[in-house]
Amino acid sequence: MKALIYSTKEFEKASLQNANQQKHDITITGKPLNMDTVKMAEGFDVVVLFTNDDASEPVLRALNDLGVKYVATRSVGVDHINLKVAAELGIRVANVPHYSPNSVAEHTVALMMALNRKLIMADTKAHNYQFDLSSLIGFDMYQKTVGIIGLGTIGKVVADILKGFGCKLLVFDKYAEEADDYEGVTFVTLNELLATSDIITLHAPLTEETKYMITKEQIDKMKTGVMLINTSRGGLVKTEDVLQGLRDGKIGYLGLDVYENERGIFFKNHFETEGRDELLTDLLNFNNVIITGHQAFLTQEALTNIADKTIQNLDEWQLGTPEECNAKVGKIHPLEELQ
Known part of the structure; x- marks a missing residue:
């Protein structure tokens, strides 16, 4: 062809x-x-x-x-x-x-750990020969509650990795099979997941149903200081509301590999003289935010x-002819994770 x-x-x-x-x-x-x-x-x-x-x-x-x-x-x-x-x-x-679901799942957990242990800040300080530790306090992942939204192929690998840390795992995915078929996780409602999770990670596709599934309404239900991770699709979260959550201190950590307005921005370098996306620039001004340019898949x-x-x-x-050919879009449920 x-x-x-x-x-x-x-x-x-x-x-x-x-x-x-x-x-x-x-x-x-x-x-x-x-x-x-x-x-x-x-x-x-x-x-x-x-x-x-x-x-x-x-x-x-x-x-x-x-x-x-x-x-x-x-x-x-x-x-x-x-x-x-x-x-x-x-x-x-x-x-x-x-x-390879491992590529996205491992990047997801890498964002969690980099935010938790403030690795970007620590590296910057070390390069400036500054070794004071007072601004670098993290937390144990052990026994922390992680909410996984979307238990598809990638979500399951994320869960498997986090089991090794000893995390408590909550899952919201109305299309996934119940916990009897996947040990070590507890299926809950979205509201329960939002209210009880220390870390929330998104692994759902972008559909009409999931567009802006995380807005101010959902952020208000989260724990103060929650960590929010999105390595799936930028449009799952309303970025303006996430930015306000950061300003209010409701969101304590934010890790993004995707951004709702990334078309024309990600996958290429830009000159200083070019116009900058104001919303993305505002996010990058926070030291408790890590943004990677849609690279989670990149292994x-x-x-x-x-x-x-x-x-x-x-x-x-x-x-084959178009009617006989096997190539087609794989089966996609609204809350099956995609990359």
Whole structure:
């Protein structure tokens, strides 16, 4: 198949080329898919996207006019693709239903530990040859209550890691099987999780149901000084309300790998003279906030898994007609975690 791969980063190229083995005629571009770049897809059977590409209705209609009949995304999440319009146009959509869940789960716990033990501040102080410890007090993870919202593949790995710390684990996920099928966690209502957790970590997809599932209303129910972690999708939290929670001291620690306005910001460097996102800049001014640029997935194992499954989707499309082909979006429940 002839495929145009948008938003390709240098670190992805080798994995994609190794997975392809010259089976498909692939063209790689670092440009994102949007209305300005959609014309690049003329003459291609497939476009391959990443999380911050724009596959909204106007873009999909433009792709359809160009003859593109397949859209593959190098992610589990499909919130950047208008699936209803794609189905209407007969455009087949495929994602990567699973890839190394350890990559995201380990990054999630790394954010917890870095915030707890104030590692960024400690490193900065050490580089300035300052070794006073008074501002670096953390807490034991042992016996702390961690609330996990979304017990999908990644959420379960997070739970397994935290079991090793001796944490008490609460779970809210109305689509997951009950605790009898997954030992060491207690299933609770969202309100109970919010009210009793010392740490809350989000592992849900971004859907109409989960959009802004964390707002001032939910933050007000949390413990004062709570740690909030989001390595899933930025739109799960209303960032303005989180910022106010930080200012009020209600949120004591914030770790983000995703940001609701990250499109056009993450995945590239910016010059000092460029306009800055005011909300993101305000968050970065807090020393109890750590933000990473959507890198939780970024391990060699995950890159290999993503590339292999992406090429496999092209293989399946090539072997069958659109109606017969197996490549499709993996089953997604509203509270199954995605990356």
